[in-house]
Amino acid sequence: MSSADEHRSMWRALAAAAFLALVLLLTARAPAFALEAHDFKMAGDAARMRVVVNFDSEPEPRWFLLRAPHRLVIDVPGARLAINPGDLKARGLVGNVRYGQVDAKTSRLIIEAKGPFVVDRLDILPNESSRGFRLVADLVAASQRAFDDALSVQAQTTASTQVTPKSERLGLRTGRDGQRFTIVIDPGHGGIDGGAAGPSGTVEKDITLTFATELRDRLRADGRYNVFMTREKDEFLRLDDRVRIAREHEADLFISIHADTIRLKKIRGATVYTVSEKASDAEAQALADRENLSDQLAGIVVEEENHEVADILVDLIKRETHSFSMRFARSLVGELSSTVGLINNPHRFAGFKVLKAPDVPSVLLELGYLSNAKDEEQLKSAEWRGKAAGSISKAIEMFATSTGGDG
Secondary structure (H helix, E strand, O other), rough: OOOHHHHHHHHHHHHHHHHHHHHHHHHHHHOOOOOOEEEEEEOOOEEEEEEEEEEEOOOOOOEEEEOOOOOOEEEEEEEEEOHHHHHOEEEOOOEEEEEEEOOEEEEEEEEEEEEOOOEEEEEEEEOOOOEEEEEEEEEEEOOOOHHHHHHHHHEEEEEEOOOOOOOOOOOOOOOOOOOOEEEEEOOEOOOOEEEOOOOOOOOOHHHHHHHHHHHHHHHHHHHEEEEEEEEOOOOOOOHHHHHHHHHHOOOOEEEEEEEEEOOOOOOEEEEEEOOOOOOHHHHHHHHHHHHHHHHHHOOOOOOOOOOOOOOOOHHHHHHHHHHHHHHHHHHHHHHHHOOOOEEEEEEEEOOOOOOOOOOOOEEEEEEEEEEOOOHHHHHOHHHHHHHHHHHHHHHHHHHHHHHHOOO
16 A cells, blocks of 8 residues: 555544544533423413423422513423423413523523512422323412512522422512501403493493592592502403502502493492302392403403412411401491492492402492483582592591501
8 A cells, every 4th residue: 555545544534533523522512301391381361370381201490580570480400391482472470481591401491470470389290191290380460579578588598499389478468567558449441341331321431430530539648548540541451450450569458440230220329249259149140240251352362260279378368358358348338328329238249350369358349320320420420429439438447447557
């Protein structure tokens, strides 16, 4: 073999060795994923969202919160997120979802919320009907203070959290020492959803906004309360967004203002409603059904979610909240009875979605029936509205004092 052939053979051998070394190096650096996320689902509304991610084997995630915007970040070591981008469409409380690789060994899922929230639950559960495991995260709309409290706890521990047992911090109101009693007034309907209409053309969404604004101004002038409204103009709001706004403001009381119509034109007077799974009567059930259809008027698909109670604490808080709602309803009926007309059995109850915040005492007040000409005229009277607002203010003062929130 000539010297030239020997040189060519040597270079070929060196090139082959270099190529093999490069392949081995790249293979060694390529991420080796022990598990894969192959399915992503979200369900819920603006008050509460459940996120479910399915894995082919058991993950060991760590999670933490970030502000501005409000985000839940979930890191999953050894995982590849093979998620369909079409499943990440924003809905309810969640405004944006994205994912990627933190490094060669860790994948990251970022869930951005439309407002402050707390993580009610983040667990890994085995799938019952198929192989693999699922990550389940429940996000609950909360106040900025509750979110900041969760950040503070996070900073005092490890700056991130492993999968947690059922939380004892549910984003629900606790002590409010030194803070003003907070009221959120909800003018019913709005925007494309006009609500009921009276014989002379009075529209419910206009009456509720006018009355709510006057009541807000009266309460603010008192100087003892923080007062907010779910809407201050003619705009459509989802029912769950109204609940979310109440929770964001850490409301001590939520009052939803309405003025309905009824088939029997002679019936008139105000009614106070509280929430219950079983309606007090057929008319209360019919009203709840009408009000709960509000979202569908705007073309929104309403998905009912049967969220499991996280633990006994949630159930206890719901019971306490219901007790407070009933107490305020009774006070409100008592005050209104001396100034404005009430229907027979004026305190009624049904399954109103807008009253279902687990930690905010809530009532729905029907000021009167627009289907009755006399009630319609009263609702258009500034003098009558002033009397009604005065009675509501007295009931609020009694309730705030009895719960220790006045001052």
